[in-house]
Amino acid sequence: MARAVTTQRKVTFTVVGWLVGLLIFFPILWTFLTSFKTEGDAIASPPYFLFFNWTFENYVEVQQRSDYFSHFINSVVISVGSTLIALLIAVPAAWSMAFSPTKRTKDVLMWMLSTKMLPPVGVLVPMYLIFRNSGLLDTRIGLTGVLTLINLPIIVWMLYTYFREIPGEILEAARMDGASLLKEVIYVLTPMAVPGIASTMLLNIILAWNEAFWTLNLTASKAAPLTAFIASYSSPEGLFWAKLSAASTLAIAPILIMGWFSQRQLVRGLTFGAVK
């Protein structure tokens, strides 16, 4: 009997799992399918699922109207750049908090996290003015700087959690073996934390890639990443669903492919430290 119940439970969980998975994946699938429809087919009621006239015209038009590749390059530069700079700052910060904590370390961590609780729109005006006055509006450097600062608390937190898992004795052994602080970080700490650093990096590239608020408000054309590229297809005159879908598909495809290949790292990153 026990075996029968187990199988039944397994089947139920599998079916429910698949259903939830499909439900979550459905908008992406629908966007993907819509991107191959004509504008007419895209708004047809009842909607077509698979049997419509498949066409590439939306992709061609999207590329002609707005230069996909320049937006793509902007997205890559901004998301990868901001993550790398943030890592450079966060590794030493997390190191010191994990291995030489003070009475106030927890407070500092909470304070860093609290900055994420502020609605970004609350500081939009001052930020905009700072950007305008220092000539950073619509520049990759400006946007990279903002995204670095926005994601820094999360990166420090994630690395701090990873570093805490590394036994302090190993670092002390390195110190006894004559490693300077820098060599200790380079030869011992970083290689041991590579899985953690990699998943932190991946997650933050995704966060930066999808960041829409600041990228839309602080760029116009030159530094506009793919978020601005998608947004340009929503217009007051009405939505062109098929073209919007084509633009969305193009925008999310790179990050989706990257996420797909690194999903094991990502899952590890998100659940790290949850169970011992």
Added chain:
Amino acid sequence: MGNITLHKVSKSFGSSTIIPRIDLDIADAEFVVFVGPSGCGKSTLLRLIAGLEDVSGGTIFIDGKDVTKEAPAKRGLAMVFQSYALYPHMSVRNNIAFPLKMSGEDKAVIDKKVNDAARVLNLTAYLDRRPGQLSGGQRQRVAIGRAIVRQPKAFLFDEPLSNLDAALRGTMRLEISELHHQLNTTMIYVTHDQVEAMTMADKIVVLNAGNIEQVGTPLELYRNPQNLFVAGFIGSPKMNLISGNPASRANAATIGIRPEHINISKSGGDWKGTVSVSEHLGADTFLHVNTEGVGQVTVRADGDIAVEHGETIYLSPDQAKLHRFNAEGRVM
């Protein structure tokens, strides 16, 4: 050379004082064991010598040079940690070579030293493995290998065997003692296991609540404990410590008698008692005897003794081996 001198060394964490004030001399090539119960400050003392903790007061000299403010690596000491603290992402070879690489040694020299160390420690076959692929004993040997390649002035061992099983602990104990004879270098060894202390040490430092209770050779400590703490801590089974009437008859606040210094008779003796438990170990038998007016007394008897639970026996302590302590717990 490896003379280590502690002069009025103290350590506090915030308001709690771990080590009030310690003076200690460790001679070159000596095997010194710090022993004491958990939390007595023995590991902290070792870490102060290593430089992994800063002293709150006092001075540490190595070969006459004040190293109190020196970084750990500058003190010329090597440490073996309880958790081995190997670098998990490096092969055994790179683990052992790490301190040499850090000091910028030539590659040929590094290779030679690593191979030599591996040969001494029977690790040659494992040089290309990662620590995760080794057994506990092998890992401990790698940790020792990493320490010996540096040719340090002194080795510091922080409870290095406590993660190993009993059989392996015995073997590694011998290996470390042999290594000491081979290298003839100062070794400071921290343990809570008084058997390790007794078997390995040239000199034992007994610590209690951050204070040195007594310093001496294992047999000095065993035969002439200076106070109740040392008397109770050194020796297994423990010394019987008896207060009350039997002690006042000997003009002392407490008397101590080792289990092997008590004679057993079935017909008559000083103390009458009933055997509560008899532990037959083969060569020896430990008898736990409930003695009238004295309390529970442990006796080490011959392995062949035929005494069972509930039997009445008479015990007579060997008066020449009796330890007498005053009300402050000091030997009289």
